[in-house]
Structures are given as structure tokens and as C-alpha cells.
Amino acid sequence: MAFFRSHVLVCVDPECLAKGAHAMLDALQDELVSQGLIDEIQVLETSRIGSCADGPEMMVYPEGIHYVGVTEDDIPYLVEEHFLKGRVVPKFQKSIVAVVDEELGPAKPKEVRVVLRNCGQIDPENIEDYIAEDGYAALAKVLGDMQPEQVIDEVTRSGLRGRGGAGFSTGKKWQFCRNSAGTPKYIICNADEGDPGAFMNRRVLEGDPHSVLEGMIIAGYAIGANWGYVYCRAEYPLAVRTLNLAIRQARDLGLLGENIMGTNYSFDIEVRQGAGAFVCGEETALIASIEGKRGEPRPRPPFPAVQGVWGKPTNNNNVETYANIPQIILKGADWFASMGTEKSKGTKTFAIGGDVNHTGLIEVPLGITLREVIYDVAGGIKDNKPFKAVQIGGPMGGCLPEKYLDEKIDYESLNAAGAMMGSGGMIIMDDETCMVDIARFFMDFTQDESCGKCTPCRVGTRRILEMLQRICDGEGEPGDIEKLEELCQQVQQNSLCGLGQGAPNPVVSTLKQFRSEYEAHIYEKRCPAKVCRKLIHYSILEGPCTGCTVCARNCPVNAISGERRHLHVIDPDICIRCGICKQVCNFNAVAVS
Amino acid sequence: MVNITINGNAIQVPSGTTVLRAAEQAGITIPTLCDHPDLHPFGGCRLCVVEVQGARLPMASCTLPVNEGMVVTTESPALTKSRRTILELLMSNYYDSGYKDGQKETTQFMRWVKHYGISVKKAQAPAPRYPVNSDPNPVIWVDMNKCILCTRCVRACAEIQGRFVWSQGGRGFNTRIVAGAETTMLEARCETCGACVAFCPTGALDNRLSMGAGKPSTVVTTTCAYCGVGCQIDLNVKDNHIIRVTSNPDASVNGMAMCVKGRYGYDYVHHPERLSKPQVRRYLLKGEPKPKASAGANPGENSDPLWDWVETDWDTALRITAEKIAQARDQHGADSVGVLTSAKCTNEVNYLMNKFTRQVVGTNNIDHCARL
Ligand SMILES: Cc1cc2nc3c(=O)[nH]c(=O)nc-3n(C[C@H](O)[C@H](O)[C@H](O)COP(=O)(O)O)c2cc1C
Ligand code: SF4
Ligand code: SF4
Ligand code: FES
Numbered sequence: 001m002a003f004f005r006s007h008v009l010v011c012v013d014p015e016c017l018a019k020g021a022h023a024m025l026d027a028l029q030d031e032l033v034s035q036g037l038i039d040e041i042q043v044l045e046t047s048r049i050g051s052c053a054d055g056p057e058m059m060v061y062p063e064g065i066h067y068v069g070v071t072e073d074d075i076p077y078l079v080e081e082h083f084l085k086g087r088v089v090p091k092f093q094k095s096i097v098a099v100v101d102e103e104l105g106p107a108k109p110k111e112v113r114v115v116l117r118n119c120g121q122i123d124p125e126n127i128e129d130y131i132a133e134d135g136y137a138a139l140a141k142v143l144g145d146m147q148p149e150q151v152i153d154e155v156t157r158s159g160l161r162g163r164g165g166a167g168f169s170t171g172k173k174w175q176f177c178r179n180s181a182g183t184p185k186y187i188i189c190n191a192d193e194g195d196p197g198a199f200m201n202r203r204v205l206e207g208d209p210h211s212v213l214e215g216m217i218i219a220g221y222a223i224g225a226n227w228g229y230v231y232c233r234a235e236y237p238l239a240v241r242t243l244n245l246a247i248r249q250a251r252d253l254g255l256l257g258e259n260i261m262g263t264n265y266s267f268d269i270e271v272r273q274g275a276g277a278f279v280c281g282e283e284t285a286l287i288a289s290i291e292g293k294r295g296e297p298r299p300r301p302p303f304p305a306v307q308g309v310w311g312k313p314t315n316n317n318n319v320e321t322y323a324n325i326p327q328i329i330l331k332g333a334d335w336f337a338s339m340g341t342e343k344s345k346g347t348k349t350f351a352i353g354g355d356v357n358h359t360g361l362i363e364v365p366l367g368i369t370l371r372e373v374i375y376d377v378a379g380g381i382k383d384n385k386p387f388k389a390v391q392i393g394g395p396m397g398g399c400l401p402e403k404y405l406d407e408k409i410d411y412e413s414l415n416a417a418g419a420m421m422g423s424g425g426m427i428i429m430d431d432e433t434c435m436v437d438i439a440r441f442f443m444d445f446t447q448d449e450s451c452g453k454c455t456p457c458r459v460g461t462r463r464i465l466e467m468l469q470r471i472c473d474g475e476g477e478p479g480d481i482e483k484l485e486e487l488c489q490q491v492q493q494n495s496l497c498g499l500g501q502g503a504p505n506p507v508v509s510t511l512k513q514f515r516s517e518y519e520a521h522i523y524e525k526r527c528p529a530k531v532c533r534k535l536i537h538y539s540i541l542e543g544p545c546t547g548c549t550v551c552a553r554n555c556p557v558n559a560i561s562g563e564r565r566h567l568h569v570i571d572p573d574i575c576i577r578c579g580i581c582k583q584v585c586n587f588n589a590v591a592v593s
Numbered sequence: 594m595v596n597i598t599i600n601g602n603a604i605q606v607p608s609g610t611t612v613l614r615a616a617e618q619a620g621i622t623i624p625t626l627c628d629h630p631d632l633h634p635f636g637g638c639r640l641c642v643v644e645v646q647g648a649r650l651p652m653a654s655c656t657l658p659v660n661e662g663m664v665v666t667t668e669s670p671a672l673t674k675s676r677r678t679i680l681e682l683l684m685s686n687y688y689d690s691g692y693k694d695g696q697k698e699t700t701q702f703m704r705w706v707k708h709y710g711i712s713v714k715k716a717q718a719p720a721p722r723y724p725v726n727s728d729p730n731p732v733i734w735v736d737m738n739k740c741i742l743c744t745r746c747v748r749a750c751a752e753i754q755g756r757f758v759w760s761q762g763g764r765g766f767n768t769r770i771v772a773g774a775e776t777t778m779l780e781a782r783c784e785t786c787g788a789c790v791a792f793c794p795t796g797a798l799d800n801r802l803s804m805g806a807g808k809p810s811t812v813v814t815t816t817c818a819y820c821g822v823g824c825q826i827d828l829n830v831k832d833n834h835i836i837r838v839t840s841n842p843d844a845s846v847n848g849m850a851m852c853v854k855g856r857y858g859y860d861y862v863h864h865p866e867r868l869s870k871p872q873v874r875r876y877l878l879k880g881e882p883k884p885k886a887s888a889g890a891n892p893g894e895n896s897d898p899l900w901d902w903v904e905t906d907w908d909t910a911l912r913i914t915a916e917k918i919a920q921a922r923d924q925h926g927a928d929s930v931g932v933l934t935s936a937k938c939t940n941e942v943n944y945l946m947n948k949f950t951r952q953v954v955g956t957n958n959i960d961h962c963a964r965l
Contacts, residue, residue: 298636299652452742454638458765459685462766537700
């Protein structure tokens with residue numbers, strides 16, 4: 001294994017690329033070559049480190065120095081200062097904790113990193129980096145001295161539950177598949193990750209692909225499968241590339257393919273790309289898609305463990321589920337079960353979004369409270385505004401208000417509260433969020449992503465969306481709330497798959513927790529959070545307005561008139577309620593009502 | 594065998610049976626739309642939901658395999674409500690432009706809509722979403738405003754006819770049934786067999802030749818006259834005219850399947866030029882010698898009135914034919930006679946022709962028009 005004294009990670013996310021990250025990367029490579037440093041310093045591509053808004057950005061290890069705004073022209077100076085003379089260049093340095101960490105920063109208080117432990121720490125494109133961190137040691141242990149039943153037993157005892165949404169016991173699922181008659185059997189890794197704003201799985205695939213592959217091989221051994229598919233969405237090109245590279249490297253070392261590690265166990269893995277339909281994350285639709293059919297769910301039973309891909313017994317788990325496996329094997333079921341609550345063990349990754357100080361990826365032990373996640377891990381609400389709600393569980397999850405903040409994050413508590421664990425999306429909202437609008441937003445997503453197979457979901461979600469739209473537009477009528485509740489219940493009950501059954505959840509939970517907001521929209525034609533455009537209007541206050549004209553110059557539809565140094569006026573008939581005037585006014589003179 | 598209870602009746606069915614089929618065996622009707630016994634189960638319309646003891650949600654009975662000890666309820670206020678909601682949702686996306694359709698009777702969809710007391714006028718979509726009569730197919734009428742996306746057409750075309758003309762395009766609310774990659778049916782390799790029409794429960798696919806023909810006064814189950822397969826077909830007859838041909842689900846030979854000739858090739862029945870009695874040349878009838886061809890006439894043409902075709906009865910026609918064959922054989926040897934039979938004859942007729950040719954006439958000169 002080559003030794004580098006330093007690793008430089010350069011972000012190649014679209015935003016950084018647009019700012020010239022590629023040119024900077026090339027210049028860096030060239031400069032290191034010409035300075036004779038290329039054997040000492042390794043340059044790697046990665047995704048978002050701190051914030052692409054400051055890009056192009058890079059991270060230098062082992063010092064952990066985060067440089068931002070580095071252009072091609074800055075490279076000679078930076079290389080000379082940092083890598084030749086060993087001096088940090090303060091001009092580009094930006095402390096990563098201080099910035100809004102969009103994806104994955106250093107572990108924050110109360111975080112425990114099991115699944116993410118290697119992300120950002122090792123070179124995902126070098127299998128030896130993974131091996132150096134005990135990689136494939138679990139596989140060696142399994143193939144060397146464990147019977148398949150023992151492996152399943154260890155996983156069952158660990159209490160690991162599926163991280164893809166439903167939270168079914170992973171050990172039990174493996175046992176079902178092992179017990180199923182029929183050969184060959186298959187392993188599927190669900191890397192479709194279609195929830196809007198979710199990137200937990202992507203980060204693991206891009207940062208530590210071998211942990212997922214190792215988990216899949218172990219699962220294959222446990223259930224008696226010799227072939228695995230990773231179903232990865234095509235929107236994750238870097239993940240697909242990293243996975244394929246990792247598979248090649250594992251094959252080269254005899255960790256995949258015929259006679260793994262010289263034993264008589266053989267297993268290989270193929271990456272299949274999905275075309276970005278959310279419903280293809282549902283396991284039966286995913287299987288149809290792998291088989292080359294339209295990505296449509298089919299009723300279960302039969303479950304994939306009995307009849308999966310190509311009609312054969314198939315075990316499907318989420319990326320994060322597999323990534324947990326090697327460590328459970330190495331450190332033991334008891335170690336894993338020591339984290340979490342009675343029924344929800346281990347850790348869970350979350351993609352935190354919304355109005356908090358630190359958005360991005362986190363990993364916390366289950367059983368932590370929502371309050372701890374929001375205030376301790378995510379740094380509290382932005383600008384110290386009041387907390388209003390947390391939406392948890394992705395587009396099929398629910399919105400919980402303040403009274404649930406001390407609720408534990410585990411499968412049962414979240415379900416009882418009317419939300420769900422889901423795959424790990426968490427959006428935190430401050431008091432400037434309209435809950436009807438949020439429900440409408442999620443409904444818009446799910447109705448668009450419905451596969452169209454079954455009636456309640458195909459037509460029902462559209463009708464729910466139309467009702468929400470009318471309410472947001474101030475055209476709601478008495479009785480609409482009851483109609484909504486009834487239709488939501490019907491869609492939940494009668495849909496074929498989890499998408500339709502879960503799609504009404506954001507509406508149901510906001511109706512339950514924030515009913516008064518719906519009522520204000522319907523009966524008073526008022527949006528309490530001042531968000532719904534048709535229900536608000538903008539005006540300029542006489543006192544604070546200095547007549548600076550900035551609002552009039554920025555209004556996209558020229559709805560504002562007024563002389564310089566005189567009060568400006570908004571014409572409500574022209575105004576499109578975009579809110580730009582409020583944003584640009586330096587004197588807080590624009591009021592919303 | 595698996596023991597289950599449906600609406601309190603204990604039933605034994607083979608394992609692998611669906612709850613829907615088990616209920617049918619017990620004489621219990623569960624409303625369905627996307628299901629058809631001849632097609633693979635789909636489970637999309639959700640009209641067939643039933644309650645299963647211990648299950649969290651109602652389940653679609655058409656896709657649910659029976660399980661030992663299963664306890665099923667097929668009617669309850671909650672199920673009625675589910676079914677009514679499903680039908681209302683389907684109706685909210687259905688538009689009947691008011692033309693006279695080509696159906697034999699009220700469609701299956703409309704029967705359930707009425708059964709659950711839904712008013713078509715109130716429940717239907719405010720406006721059509723698609724053009725009416727949107728495909729130029731010569732025999733199939735397409736009006737996707739009536740489509741409920743049950744995919745019976747898709748499955749019928751793929752599973753029975755093996756042509757794969759139809760599929761679902763788009764997704765969510767924009768899902769629609771498309772031919773090929775949104776081309777016309779014929780461009781998508783349609784062979785106009787009409788299977789999709791026969792399976793469509795709404796009239797979104799309809800028989801173009803029968804539009805407005807109304808209901809039949811009688812339905813005659815008969816054997817298709819076109820070939821030796823012997824498909825059973827139902828002639829829908831009104832005023833002594835065939836107004837359409839429909840599949841007979843009980844047909845043992847062909848089930849719901851038919852080819853374009855059987856389903857749509859019935860106009861010859863009422864064609865003015867159709868032969869309905871045997872005809873012979875006048876000279877044969879009169880026992881006169883064959884007239885000489887007139888000068889300058891094309892082969893086969895002759896202006897001599899003795900050459901005309903005249904109607905006669907079967908006995909006469911057959912007698913003349915027999916005499917002529919015997920005469921040819923006696924005068925010129927058996928090999929001077931040749932027999933050509935037809936795919937329109939049944940196997941039995943073809944067998945008899947074989948016997949006749951080889952044993953009665955004494956020649957091997959027999960062939961068949963369907964020979965390739
Ligand atoms: C609409 C829908 C979308 C889903 N999307 C995903 C997904 O993106 N990733 C995933 O792992 N599971 C997803 N699931 C859950 C899967 O169907 C399945 O339960 C899961 O992959 C099982 O893995 P686990 O046991 O490891 O959780 C989805 C389910 C539904 C109904
Ligand atoms: S619930 Fe929605 S996504 Fe699932 S099968 Fe029905 S239409 Fe498709
Ligand atoms: S055209 Fe008819 S058979 Fe085909 S999906 Fe629509 S309603 Fe069903
Ligand atoms: S008949 Fe069972 S879902 Fe349509």
C-alpha cells in the first residue's frame with residue numbers, strides 16, 4: 001500500500017464544477033507533478049465537503065484543513081505554501097464547523113458514527129484503505145468459522161432492523177429467505193434513494209462502498225445466494241462509478257467471484273441503474289425494474305423472500321442495512337444491541353434539512369430525542385426563530401409539532417406519534433412555514449411519483465392535491481377538511497403498495513396537529529404563516545419607508561410606484577406576491593398581511 | 594387442499610387458488626374490474642378488496658392466494674364504502690361524450706357504477722382529456738376518455754394474441770394506455786383481432802363496425818365458418834342481420850380469442866353478391882356439349898348463353914359433378930383428376946376428401962390451399 005503523507009479531497013459536485021473545480025483539480029495535479037510531490041500527496045475527488053456555495057473547495061488531510069474559493073490560478077501559491085513550506089494559507093481557509101455543513105462534517109455532539117465511520121476518512125477508490133480499517137475482516141470471519149445459521153443468528157440477536165423504511169428485523173428476513181425453497185437465490189441492495197432531499201445512502205456508496213459490498217456478500221453466504229444486484233439510481237453517477245470500481249477491486253483480490261478467499265463460496269455483484277422513479281424503491285417495483293419491466297409494484301404475498309427477482313427467493317435490504325453488517329459480525333451482536341432502545345437498536349443516519357443551523361448528514365444512536373437532534377446535533381433553529389414542526393420519514397412521513405420534541409427516535413415511538421422512521425429524511429421547520437403548503441408540497445411529489453397502477457393512488461392522490469391546492473388558493477369550502485380526511489383514509493387503506501398507503505400521511509398528520517391552520521385558510525381565507533400567495537398581500541409601511549426605490553427597482557412585474565424619498569405603494573392587482581420587495585428592503589418597511 | 598372461510602362458509606380449495614376464485618366456487622360474487630379469468634391477475638383497480646381476519650388493510654382478492662385457516666369477509670359497510678370511493682375516483686376521470694357505442698350490453702364498469710348507486714352524470718369528469726376516436730384502426734374504435742387503466746387490453750394482447758401492441762405510458766395521473774411508443778395501433782403491429790375490445794370492461798375500446806348498432810334481439814352461438822379450427826363465436830343478430838360478433842367465454846376451442854376474420858369478417862353474410870345456392874353452367878344443366886369459345890374472347894370468357902351460370906339445387910349440382918369426375922376418370926385415367934381442398938373446411942371434411950380422392954377416384958392428386 002502506497003504511503004501518502006497527505007490526502008487532498010476536492011469536491012466535484014455540480015455547483016463546485018460550475019465554479020471551476022475541474023480546472024483547479026487539473027492544475028493541482030500538474031503542480032504537484034512539477035514540484036515532485038505527486039508520490040507524497042494524493043488528490044481525490046469527493047462530493048460536498050463543507051458548502052458548495054463557497055466552492056471550489058477542498059479538504060487536506062491529515063491536518064483537516066478546509067480550503068474554499070480556490071481557483072486554478074491560486075494553485076501554485078497554495079502548493080508552495082501548504083505542501084512545500086508546510087504553512088496553512090489563511091486566505092482560503094474556512095473552518096468547516098463554522099460553515100453551514102450541507103452534507104457531512106466532523107461528528108457533532110451526540111453523534112455516533114458506525115455506518116459513516118469511514119466516509120470522508122478513507123479513499124473510497126482504494127480497497128486497501130478499507131482493508132486497513134478492518135475491511136473484509138468480517139467476511140473472513142464469516143467464511144472461516146461461521147455457519148450460515150450462526151451468521152443469521154448474530155444478525156437477529158443484534159436487533160438490526162431494515163433501514164429502508166419499514167424496519168423489519170433483518171435477521172428474520174434473512175431466515176425467511178434461507179428457508180425458502182428454490183434456487184438460485186438472489187441478494188438485492190436497494191440504493192434507489194428516491195426521497196427528496198435524502199442522500200444518506202449516496203454518501204455511504206460514494207464514501208465507503210466496500211462496507212456495503214461486504215454486507216451483501218455476508219448476506220449472500222447466510223441465505224445461500226451467489227449473485228447480488230445493487231439497484232442504484234442513475235442520478236448518482238459517482239456512486240455507480242465508485243461501486244463498479246470497488247467491485248472490480250474486490251474481484252481482483254478474490255473477495256468477489258469464484259471461491260472467495262479460497263473457500264468454496266462464490267458470490268458476485270452487478271450494479272443495475274434505475275431511471276429515477278421514486279416508486280422503484282418499493283421492492284416489488286424494483287424487482288420488476290431489474291427484470292426489465294415497467295417499474296410497477298405487485299401485491300405481496302408472495303414476498304420477495306419467496307418469489308423475488310426472476311421468480312426466485314430474493315433478499316432485499318437497504319444500503320445502510322448492509323453497511324451495518326460487517327461491524328455487527330466483527331464487534332458482535334451485543335455491541336450493536338448496546339446502542340438504541342429496547343426494540344430499535346444501533347444508529348441511524350439522517351439527512352437534516354430545513355430551518356436549522358447545521359443541515360446535512362448525521363448519524364445518531366436510536367433512542368435519541370427529536371429535541372437532542374434538532375438542538376444539539378443540528379445546532380437549533382436558524383436565527384433563533386421558534387420551532388414549529390419536524391417532518392420525519394420522507395414524503396410518506398408525518399409532521400410533528402413541539403409537544404413531540406421529547407419523543408424518542410425509534411420505530412415504535414415515531415409510528416405512534418403519526419410519523420415514521422422512513423429512510424432518514426428529516427426536515428425542520430420554523431414558524432414561517434405554512435403546514436397546508438407543506439402538505440401540498442409532499443402530495444405534489446407523491447402524486448407525481450405514483451406508478452399509476454392502482455386507482456386509489458393514481459386518482460386519489462391527485463384529487464387530494466387538487467383539494468389542498470384549492471385550500472391554499474383560498475377557495476376551500478366548509479366540509480373540505482372532512483372530505484380530505486375521508487379520501488386520505490380511503491387512499492391509505494385501499495392502495496396497492498406503500499406509496500399510496502403512505503402518500504396521505506403528511507396531510508393526515510398536519511390535519512391532526514395543525515387543524516387550525518386549515519380552518520384559517522378555509523373559513524377566514526387567511527394563511528397564518530403568511531406563505532400562501534393568494535391569501536397574503538404586501539404593503540409598504542409609511543413610517544419605515546425612506547423612498548430609497550430599491551423595492552421598485554427589484555419588483556419583477558413593476559407593481560411598485562413612488563417618487564424617490566417618498567412613500568412607495570404596491571399595486572395589489574399587479575403584485576404577484578413573490579416577496580422580493582420584502583427581501584430587498586433594508587428598512588423592514590414591507591409588511592405582509 | 595386449503596381450508597378457508599368466506600362469509601361464514603367453510604370452503605376447501607386447492608392451494609394456489611386466489612380468494613376471488615375460491616369465492617366464485619362458493620357462489621359468492623366479489624365486484625371486479627381488472628380481473629379476468631383468462632388473464633394473469635393484476636390487482637390494480639382495487640374493486641375486489643375484501644377483509645381478511647388479522648390483516649391490517651383490506652386486500653385485493655384477485656391477487657391474494659388462499660392460506661390455511663384464512664377468514665374472509667367480502668361484504669361490509671367499510672368495503673362498500675371503499676368500493677364506492679374507488680368507482681367514484683374512476684368515474685371522476687371518465688367521460689362519456691354521448692355517442693352511441695358498439696357494445697352488446699351495458700359495460701361491466703357501468704354495471705358496477707350503477708350497482709353502487711353512483712350517478713354517471715354527477716360523477717363523471719367535467720371535460721374529456723383525450724380526443725374521441727383517436728386511432729384510425731379500421732375495426733377498433735378508441736376513446737381513452739372511458740379508460741380506467743385496468744390493463745386488460747394490454748394483457749389480452751400480450752398473453753393471448755402475443756402481439757404486445759398495448760402498454761402503459763406515463764405514470765401517476767398521466768398514465769395512459771398507448772399503442773407501441775404512442776403510435777397508431779397498426780404501426781404497433783396490431784393484427785386487428787379485437788381481443789383488446791373483447792376484454793375491455795368500459796367501451797374505451799369498441800367495435801368500430803358496430804357503433805350505434807344497439808343491442809341484439811338474439812345471440813346465436815355458432816362455429817366460425819372461416820377455417821378448420823372451429824372457433825365458437827356469438828353472432829349478435831338484430832332484424833335478421835348480424836350486427837356484431839362477440840366472444841363466447843365458454844368456447845372450448847378458442848375461449849375469448851378470435852382472429853380478425855371471425856370477429857370482423859362477417860359482412861359477406863349479407864353481401865348482395867354472396868352465393869346462397871349452387872350454380873352450374875347452363876350447358877351442363879341442359880346436357881349439351883361445351884360451347885366453343887367465341888372469337889377474340891379472353892380465356893374463361895364466352896358470350897354464348899350456354900356458358901352462363903344458373904342456379905340449381907344441390908342434388909343436381911352434385912350429380913353433375915360426380916358424373917363429370919367419373920367421366921374424366923374413365924376416359925383419361927384417375928390421374929387426370931385433381932382435388933384441391935380448403936382451410937375453410939373442417940378436419941373431418943378434409944379427411945373425407947382425402948378418402949374420396951385416393952380411394953374413390955383412385956389418385957394421389959390431392960392438395961390443400963393452406964399448404965406452404
Ligand atoms: C414508495 C416506496 C419507496 C421506497 N424507496 C426505498 C428506497 O429508496 N430505498 C430503500 O432502501 N427502501 C425503499 N423502500 C422500502 C423497500 O420497499 C423495502 O422495504 C426496503 O428496501 C427493505 O430493506 P430494509 O429491510 O433493509 O429496510 C420504499 C418503499 C416504498 C413503498
Ligand atoms: S399505491 Fe401508487 S405506486 Fe403503489 S401500486 Fe398503487 S399506483 Fe402504484
Ligand atoms: S382500454 Fe379498456 S381494457 Fe384497456 S386499460 Fe382501458 S379500460 Fe382497461
Ligand atoms: S379485480 Fe382485483 S384489483 Fe381489480
